[in-house]
Amino acid sequence: MVAGTIIRTEKAEPAESAGEKPTFLESEIPVVRGRYVLPEVNTNLIRHWVQSCNSQHDACRSPVLKTSRNQNIRLIDVQESRIISATLVEKYVALSYVWGPATKPSLTRETLSQCSYPGGLKDLMIPRTISDAIQLVKYIGKRHLWVDSMCIVQDDENDKKQQLTIMDSIYTNAEFVLVAAAGGDANAGLPGIGNTPRRISQRIEQIDEIEFMTAQAAVQEVLERSVWKSRGWTFQEVILSRRALVFTENLVYWSCQRNTRREDMVGKPFGVGLHSDETSSLWPLLHTRRTACRTSLYCGLARAFSGRQLKEEKDVIWAFIGILRLQTPGFREGFIWGLPYERLDATLLWSDSSGCRNVHWRNAYHSVSRKSSLYALSYPSWSWLSTNQPILFADECGGLIVSEVTWHEPLKFGDDSSAIYPKPISLKGVADRGEDKLNSSFLFGSTSEPHIMDYGFLHFTAQTAVLTLRWGEERSDSSDTSEEDGHKTDSDEIEDLENHWVPATIHTPNGKRIGMLDVPSVLFDKSSERYGEFVLLSSNAEKSSSEECKEVSAGIDCATINHVNGCTHIQSRNIMLIEFDGNIAYRRAIGRVGKEDWEDVETQIKTIVLG
Numbered sequence: 001m002v003a004g005t006i007i008r009t010e011k012a013e014p015a016e017s018a019g020e021k022p023t024f025l026e027s028e029i030p031v032v033r034g035r036y037v038l039p040e041v042n043t044n045l046i047r048h049w050v051q052s053c054n055s056q057h058d059a060c061r062s063p064v065l066k067t068s069r070n071q072n073i074r075l076i077d078v079q080e081s082r083i084i085s086a087t088l089v090e091k092y093v094a095l096s097y098v099w100g101p102a103t104k105p106s107l108t109r110e111t112l113s114q115c116s117y118p119g120g121l122k123d124l125m126i127p128r129t130i131s132d133a134i135q136l137v138k139y140i141g142k143r144h145l146w147v148d149s150m151c152i153v154q155d156d157e158n159d160k161k162q163q164l165t166i167m168d169s170i171y172t173n174a175e176f177v178l179v180a181a182a183g184g185d186a187n188a189g190l191p192g193i194g195n196t197p198r199r200i201s202q203r204i205e206q207i208d209e210i211e212f213m214t215a216q217a218a219v220q221e222v223l224e225r226s227v228w229k230s231r232g233w234t235f236q237e238v239i240l241s242r243r244a245l246v247f248t249e250n251l252v253y254w255s256c257q258r259n260t261r262r263e264d265m266v267g268k269p270f271g272v273g274l275h276s277d278e279t280s281s282l283w284p285l286l287h288t289r290r291t292a293c294r295t296s297l298y299c300g301l302a303r304a305f306s307g308r309q310l311k312e313e314k315d316v317i318w319a320f321i322g323i324l325r326l327q328t329p330g331f332r333e334g335f336i337w338g339l340p341y342e343r344l345d346a347t348l349l350w351s352d353s354s355g356c357r358n359v360h361w362r363n364a365y366h367s368v369s370r371k372s373s374l375y376a377l378s379y380p381s382w383s384w385l386s387t388n389q390p391i392l393f394a395d396e397c398g399g400l401i402v403s404e405v406t407w408h409e410p411l412k413f414g415d416d417s418s419a420i421y422p423k424p425i426s427l428k429g430v431a432d433r434g435e436d437k438l439n440s441s442f443l444f445g446s447t448s449e450p451h452i453m454d455y456g457f458l459h460f461t462a463q464t465a466v467l468t469l470r471w472g473e474e475r476s477d478s479s480d481t482s483e484e485d486g487h488k489t490d491s492d493e494i495e496d497l498e499n500h501w502v503p504a505t506i507h508t509p510n511g512k513r514i515g516m517l518d519v520p521s522v523l524f525d526k527s528s529e530r531y532g533e534f535v536l537l538s539s540n541a542e543k544s545s546s547e548e549c550k551e552v553s554a555g556i557d558c559a560t561i562n563h564v565n566g567c568t569h570i571q572s573r574n575i576m577l578i579e580f581d582g583n584i585a586y587r588r589a590i591g592r593v594g595k596e597d598w599e600d601v602e603t604q605i606k607t608i609v610l611g
Contacts, residue, residue, distance in 0.1 A: 033266050034211075034212070034213040034215065034265060034266075035264055037202050037251065037264050038192075038200075039200065041191075041193055041247075043139040046140050046252065046254070047139075049245075050243075053254075053256045053258070053259070057259075059258060060258065061242075062242070063172040064172050064239075064242060065240050067088075067166075067168070067169040067172060069087065069089050069169075071088050071166050073085075073086055073088060073163070073166075073170060074086065074150075074152070075090060075144040075146055076121070076145040076146070076150055076151065078137045078142070078145055080118045081122055082115060082120045082121060083115040083150065084144075088169060088173045090144055091142070091143075092143075092144035092175060093133075093144070093145050093146070093176055093178050094146040094178070094241075095147045095180065096178065096179045096180065096228070096233075096237040096244075097129050097130075097147075097180035098183070098227050099149070099186055101185070105154030105155065106126060106149045106150045107149065107153055107154060108153060108156075109155055112153055115150075121134075121150075126150075127186035128186070128196060129180045129183075129185075130147050130150065130186060131194070133145060133178055135193055135194050136190060136193050137178075139193075145178075149186070164315065164318040167233075167237075167321075167322065168236055168240055169322075171237045171240050171322070175242075175243075176242065177241040179234075179238060179246040180228070181226045181228040181246055181247060182247055182249045183227070183249075191247060191250065192252070199249055201216070201250050213264070216250065216264055219246055219260065222248045223248075230309055231308055231309055232305070232308040232310040232315070232316065232319040232320075233310070235304070235305045235323070236319060236320065236322040239326075240322050240326065242256065243256040243257070251263050294330035295396065296396045297327070297330075298331075299346070299347065299396035303390070303393065305319075305320055306384060306390050306391040307354065310388075316364070316385055317366055317453065320385075324453065331343070334453075334454065335453055335454065336410055336453070336454040338385045339384075343398060345398065345402075345405075345538045346393070347393065347398075348382055348576075349393055349537070349590055350384045350393050350590070351392055352389045352391060352501070352518075353391055354389040357501050358500055358501070359499045359520045359521075360387055360389045361379075361386055361388075362385065362386055362388050364379070365378055366378075366379065368413065368455060375413075377455055380611055381586040381587040381611065382610050394590075397557070397560075399561070400561070401540060401541075401574070402541055403537075403538050404536045404537060404538050404539055405461065405535075405536075405537060406460060406462070407459075408459040408460055409459065410454065410459050411456050411459050411609060412456035413454075413455040413456050457584065459608075459610075460608060461605060462535050463605060463606075464603060464606045464608075465598075465603045465604075467506050467507060467508060467532060467534055468506070469505070469530050469532045469577075470507060471503070471504050471519075471524050499520055500520070501518040501520065502518065502520075504516065508597070509601070512597075514594065514598075514601075515575075516591070518589060519532075519588060519589045520589075532577050532588075533577070534575045534591075535576045535578055535585075535608065536603070537575065539571075539573050539574065539595070540571050540573075541567065541570050541571065543561065544569050545561045549561050549562060549563045572595055573593050573594070573597075574591075574592055575593060575598070576588075576590055576591075577590075577591065578610070581611075583609065584609055585608050585609065585610050586611055
C-alpha cells in the first residue's frame, strides 16, 4: 500500500474509542475499507488481533527457531510491578526498541533486590518507551514483558554474557515482539499509549455522500525510514519472531506468519504476513527460506544486517548468532567467524559497499572462554564481521564460482594446532566477576548438529603472485601538477588521506595493467607505487555446459553447472591482496582480473594461514 492511497470508509465501523471493542470481526468484511485512527490506540483492537491469530493460525504458535525453553531469564510482572525469575516456557511479550546514547541502565546489582519486590518498579526512573510498553501489556490482558535493560543486570558482566548468548531464544519464544519504531531513543514512547501523543495524518473527504480517507504507507516502507531499522540488535529480534506488533509515529501494525493488520484499514489487506512481500512484510527474505538457494539466502541476510549500528561493537556476533542458528539445516558443517564452511569460495568475496572512502574496521574484540581462561579475539580480516559498513557479495548464489584453492582444516582457536594463533588480549577485571567460568558449548551444538560458530584461521594452499600496485593513475592529466604550481604531490596526498580507501591499479612485472581495486591508503607508506602479493581464490565461469562441465539439478543450492578447474568456460579470476605479519597473512582487498592476464604472470604455490 502506497502512502496517500485513497480508500473508502466502512460505514458499519464507527470511530472506535480506546475502550470500545471492534464492531465486527475483520474477516467478515470481504473488501478493504478505511478505519478512523484516533489519538489514543484502541487496545481492544490489538487484543482482538492477538486472539484471532492465536485461535486461527497454527503456524504462528510455533517458534521460528527451535531452541531449548528451559533457559533462565527474568521478566517484568506488569501486574505486580516487579522483576521475577522465569524460564522461556512462560508466556511473555518481548520489546524491541532503540536505547539511544543517553539511556541509562534500569537494572543493576544495586537495584536488583528492590526491583524484585511487589511494587519495586514504581520508584524506578523508567524510560517512557518501556513504561508505555508495561502499560500496553497490562491493557491487552498479558502479564509478562521482557526488556533487556530491565531483565539483564547491566553492570554484571557474567549475567550480561549469559543472557546475550540466548537473545535469539528470548525473541523467538516470545508470544509476540513489540516493536517501538517511533523516535530515536528509549524516551520516545509508544505513540497513542498513556501520555505519549501521536501525529494523525489521515485526511477524510466526502464525495457524493461517500466517505473516503487516505491510507498510510506499508509497514516495511515506514520502518525503512526509522532509527529502529538502523540498529544491529533489532534485525534478529523481529526476523526470529512469530508475530510483531509495530508502533510507528502515527499508526500501529500487526504482522504474523499469515496476515498483516493495521489500524487504518478493516478487512483482509492482501492476506499477507510477517514473511511475505516486500511492502507489507517486515522481513521478505525469510519468506523464501524454504525455496531459495542456501548461499543466496545467507548472503542476503548478511548484506541486510551489515552496516547496522551497535552501541557495543563487540556484540556483533551475538546480534547475528540467531540468524546463523536459523540457517544450520542448510549448512551442516557450521560456520567459522560467521561464514559457512561449505561455501567459503563464494562468501569470502565480499566488499564494502557504503561509498564512504574511510576504512572502517570494527574496533572491538570478541571474548571467548577456554580452559578457565578468558581471551579477547580480534575479528579476522577475511570475515565481513570485521567491518561495520554495508557489504556486497560478488555473487550471492556462487553457482558459477570455481574454487582454485585446496582447503585444509582451519586452525581453530583452542586446538593444539592453533599454537600459531597470536597471543590474545587479556580482559582485565572480568575474570574476577566470574566470566572465565562461562561454558562456550552453546556455540557448538550436539554431535549430530553443526557448530554454530568456530573461531580460528583459514588454512589453504593456493597460487600466489607478486604484482605492482599504483595509486593515482586514474586521475586526469590536469591533476598531474608539480609542487612548484602550488599543488600537492602523490606522497603529500597519501599522507593526508590517513587510512582511506584509494583506487589502485594492478600491473604485471612488465608494466601491463590487468586490473583495479580499492586498497587502504596506509599500504602505500607515502609512495604511489609498491609491490603486493596476491592469492588466486577462485574463477568465474560463464553459464554454459559441455561434455566436460555438466549441469546438475537443483538441491540446497541453485541449479548450476559443475565446472572443473581449467575448463574453457572460465572468464575471470578472483584474487585477494594479502599482507604478512610474521607467518600470518591478512586480507587487504578483493579484486578481479582476466583469465589470460593471470595466466601470463609468474606464480608459485603457497600454503597460507589467513588471519
